Amino acid sequence: MNPEQQSNSMTLGRRHFLRNLGLVGGAVSIAGTGMALSGCQPSSNTTNNTSASNTANAANAELGTKDSDKNANPKHAGSDANSSKHGFADAKYEFYGEHQAGITTPSQRQIYFLVMDLHTNDVEAVKQMFQDWTAFAAKLTQGNNIKDYGTNPYVPPTDTGEADNLGAYGLTLTFGVSPSFLTKLGLSDKLPKEFKDLPAFPRDQIRGNLSGGDICIQACAEDAQVAFHAVRQLVRQARSTITMRWSQSGFVGYDTGNETPRNLFGFKDGTANQETLKAADKFLWANEPNWLKGGTYLVARVIQMHLETWDRTSLKGQEETFGRHRTTGAAIGKQAEFDSFDVNEKATNGKAVIPEISHMGLSKRTGNQILRRSYSYSSGIDAKTGQFDAGLLFISFQKSPEQFITIQNALGRVDKMNEYITHIGSGLFACFGGVKPGEYLGQALFEG
Ligand code: HEM
Numbered sequence: 436m437n438p439e440q441q442s443n444s445m446t447l448g449r450r451h452f453l454r455n456l457g458l459v460g461g462a463v464s465i466a467g468t469g470m471a472l473s474g475c476q477p478s479s480n481t482t483n484n485t486s487a488s489n490t491a492n493a494a495n496a497e498l499g500t501k502d503s504d505k506n507a508n509p510k511h512a513g514s515d516a517n518s519s520k521h522g523f524a525d526a527k528y529e530f531y532g533e534h535q536a537g538i539t540t541p542s543q544r545q546i547y548f549l550v551m552d553l554h555t556n557d558v559e560a561v562k563q564m565f566q567d568w569t570a571f572a573a574k575l576t577q578g579n580n581i582k583d584y585g586t587n588p589y590v591p592p593t594d595t596g597e598a599d600n601l602g603a604y605g606l607t608l609t610f611g612v613s614p615s616f617l618t619k620l621g622l623s624d625k626l627p628k629e630f631k632d633l634p635a636f637p638r639d640q641i642r643g644n645l646s647g648g649d650i651c652i653q654a655c656a657e658d659a660q661v662a663f664h665a666v667r668q669l670v671r672q673a674r675s676t677i678t679m680r681w682s683q684s685g686f687v688g689y690d691t692g693n694e695t696p697r698n699l700f701g702f703k704d705g706t707a708n709q710e711t712l713k714a715a716d717k718f719l720w721a722n723e724p725n726w727l728k729g730g731t732y733l734v735a736r737v738i739q740m741h742l743e744t745w746d747r748t749s750l751k752g753q754e755e756t757f758g759r760h761r762t763t764g765a766a767i768g769k770q771a772e773f774d775s776f777d778v779n780e781k782a783t784n785g786k787a788v789i790p791e792i793s794h795m796g797l798s799k800r801t802g803n804q805i806l807r808r809s810y811s812y813s814s815g816i817d818a819k820t821g822q823f824d825a826g827l828l829f830i831s832f833q834k835s836p837e838q839f840i841t842i843q844n845a846l847g848r849v850d851k852m853n854e855y856i857t858h859i860g861s862g863l864f865a866c867f868g869g870v871k872p873g874e875y876l877g878q879a880l881f882e883g
Contacts, residue, residue, distance in 0.1 A: 527605065537655050540655070542655065543606075543662075545810075547666050548682060548685070549651065550679075552650075552677065553620070556621065558621070558622075561676060562877075565875055565878075568673070569874075570875075575665045580598070580599070581668050598664040606655070607653075607656070608653070609866055610866065613651075613865075616649040631836075632863065640858065640859055641861050645859055651733065659686075683735075685810025700740065701753075703764035705807055705808075707799070726879040730865060731834060735830050736828075737859050738829050738858050740825060740827060742823050743823075754767060776788075776789070792849045801845050809828060809829045812825060867879070
């Protein structure tokens, strides 16, 4: 597991700032939260989430025994468990490090992913924006607002305020730029040859309002309001340089970090990530060009999942679609999720054990590996079909976009899963390497 994991840092966050001002009542303790680590990610040596689940259990027990009508001061409708602090409230990840956080960091439960366009080609202005964003992100991820409040009541408050009494909730902020970013700033000579817009894939139905863009920010946290707040502050401070283009929020659920979370088709999603992480230098981290050292490429795809069609498919059909068993996540014919198997094994009847056109079979046979860090989404009802507008905000990280392209080409033609999904959004971004204190994101690109 990558070391950039959990920091039980005791930095005073915005809640403590407020408490010192006497604005927040109730007990506030800084507990080392054993952050749950999702199995979609690096899961194996990530165990201690005991205190978090104890907190949740205590809260549930209280909910079961109290009569909410008798609660003299309910903080929000239906809640009786107001004295239990959320187990993840004070979880923090280091902002500074060799790589940006939010890549090998275990998936937090919420994501807000935003793509923006530059509306300037003034390199100095964009450089300044990244300098500001670096400083702000360092604060936000530690549970602080980007600036202290001023005292003048006749100007708008410096922070929008919705996270004022909230902890860091394991927030990570990950920044990336697209090929058009470099072109617009006259930096085309720094474009690596593999860094160009993704090609159109078979069956793509990419929508203009869910694709393209110059810059992305991936905000992940254990709390949706904290993630949204962070992005909102970053955008607010950069209004003269960028416009928002598209965004997608999402969620992922799991009880303990030892479990691989399930997607909306009910299957464990992220099992193979462990293999990618074992060979991160080969599959994940870029070492060229110089400005991308320690960075990686991020592919985002908004993939609508046709849940009703899937739900009418037999269990056998579902398992053949993925090449894995639904309950255990094991490869077909195996018992446990991480049991090893030969993807080319033939049964006695000569047929492939892992079906030829199964999703996992096709992906694995390309020999490529990527790090998937996807989130489910549900965005209301699709007006055309009257069905759920739901799916997967697929996010993968890889050393080269070619890894994704090769796999998607293999899947796009024949994947048995295709009849249940439609790719409607797309983006490719280069995520800079991590920064040390005193440096700023993208420095090697602007000054290299
Ligand atoms: C809605 C869309 C998708 C769903 C529901 C989905 C689901 C799954 C599931 C359940 C697995 C098996 C367990 C695991 O290793 O995680 C899997 C494996 C995998 N998927 Fe997807 N996936 C989707 C889209 C994609 C896309 C777009 C790509 C890349 C182009 C991709 C690449 C892979 C890879 C590389 C594996 C691992 C194969 C191996 O075992 O080596 N998936 N996916």
